[in-house]
Amino acid sequence: MRAPDWLTARPVAHRGLHDAAHGIIENMPGAAEAAVAGNFAIECDIQLTADGEAMVHHDDELGRLTDGRGPLLAKTTAELKAVAFKGTAERMMTLSDLCKLVAGRVPLVIEVKSHFDRDRTLVQRMAEVLSSYPGAAAGMSFDPDQVKALREFLPLRPRGIVAERHYTEQDWPEASAGQRREMTHLRHFLRTQPDFVAYGVNELPSAAPWIARNIFGCPLLTWTVRTQEQRVRAARYADQMIFEGFRPDA
DSSP states (O other): OOTTTHHSSOOEETTTTTTTGGGOOOTHHHHHHHHHHHHOOEEEEEEEESSEEEOOOSSEEESSSBBBOOOGSOHHHHHHHHHHHTTSOOOOBBBHHHHHHTTTOOOEEEEOOOOOSSSHHHHHHHHHHHOOSOOOOOEEEEEEEHHHHHHHHHHSSSSEEEOOOOOOOOOOOTHHHHHHHHHHHGGGGHOOSSSSSEEEEOOOOOOEEEEEHHHHHHHHEEEESSSSSHHHHHHHHOOOEEOOOTTOOO
């Protein structure tokens, strides 16, 4: 499908409009509310729980930004919804919670986190949640298999590939050598058929996203824009930025 205009109409707040100095932590309800108040689209991450729920969280383990320890995959939804973000009274939320909070006021750009094990449970749960959600929402992942799953389970929602130029075993230990090779230079493109690409800002310009954008007509998002230099680069080579650490309208 052709990516909708809303995907690139407004800057996308990376994990919500978070500001740790003011007690607003990434991917928590307050970060989503702040993005809505600023009329920014929201990029968020989802992780799978032990009981098959989609939790809004970037890391696959607790502890960096939250109380507690251990992998999310080993904990139930009830256990995780009781987890507090450090220094706040806010708790982790499910994708369903996020949809109820946002209520279609701004677009959601949802990154499906993957263990590169070809498990489709998380995308299936995402599809169940979004089946009754009337707001604008897109899915994306670094994992080509999850992008293909998005195409199959959410055919009417735009899907994208998150990408960068290099994939090392050190940075991507769960991906096999063959998976890392396929991810490089978007070699999977014809198999996954993404509607858009989200590419690392520091690696623009690059041939693969240029071809996706200019030959195949895929809108190009770029992440994560934090500095003025990156903002200039994003404006020159991409259609919209995924940003954090500043307000684009300030």
